[in-house]
Amino acid sequence: MVLKPLDKLKSKYMGCMLGAAIGDALGKQNEGLDRKEILENGYVTDYNKARAGLPGEKLRAGQYTDDTEQMIVLAQSLIECNGFDAVDFAGRIAKWGADAQKDPLRKSLVGPSSAAAIARLNSGKSWKESGSDIPSCGSAMRVAPIGLFYKDLEEIESNAVLSSIPTHNSKGAIAGAVAVAVAVRSALCEKDCIAIIKDVTSRASKYDTDLAKKIRLSYEIREKEPEAVSAEMGTSYLVYDTIPCAFYCLSRHFESPEKAILEGVNAGGDTDSIACITGALCGALHGIDAFPEKWLKGLENREMIEHLASAIFEKRRIL
């Protein structure tokens, strides 16, 4: 069935947020394992529980991690404030983090940068001073709703920067958030892969030229096998690894979203965040139809995520 342009755009909005959650829920099964261990355990292609000892071991099959939880917090803040409001968002993230740390099932999911920043926010520090200086990917993994909410790349860039500061205030983390938010918008606009990479690197390079260069490189080496790329580029939780790895997965399988997400899920290292970012970009490019029905059916809180994405879609039509 051929969708009308507006229906197609709405499907891309929902696909973006669902894709992030799907990638996260699939990728949690391999979080912290290296590529060799993953291949020995078996290439992951569907939901399951994470093995004992991994950060998400207590979560159910199809349940996502902190990446998607933080993305949901950001989406809710954008909807209720009619745009990005740093005070509101920082307050919500501080509450989310405090709740997650009290929950035995989710406690181990909160990353060290987020945990330290959340402690500072909850002790009364301003959002301008609470952010960590570790260049980890926590603000990039949650930022997709900024790319959905704003149309103009200038506004997307400035709000992605603001959204990073309360928890991740290093130049690398800020550049990472800008890169992913800009990529979401460029993907919504039906750009081809090299055009998306150009938009992303020209904006991200204002904050961190090293990250921008590595994102460009991830596109240039897209024909190389993942074994070589994992070793050459790295897959750690730092933005210099997670973000280029996600762009490699996207570039390598630009027309095959299922393959792109599974490439991220099985890349090694910070697989939940790599696949979360890859999934958001695939969904923004291809819409909900990008994903197999079993991934949509088995996803925790699918309706709630669809509802948030469609609320952002409706807001942006009015504003």
Ligand SMILES: [Mg+2]
């Ligand atoms: Mg996670």
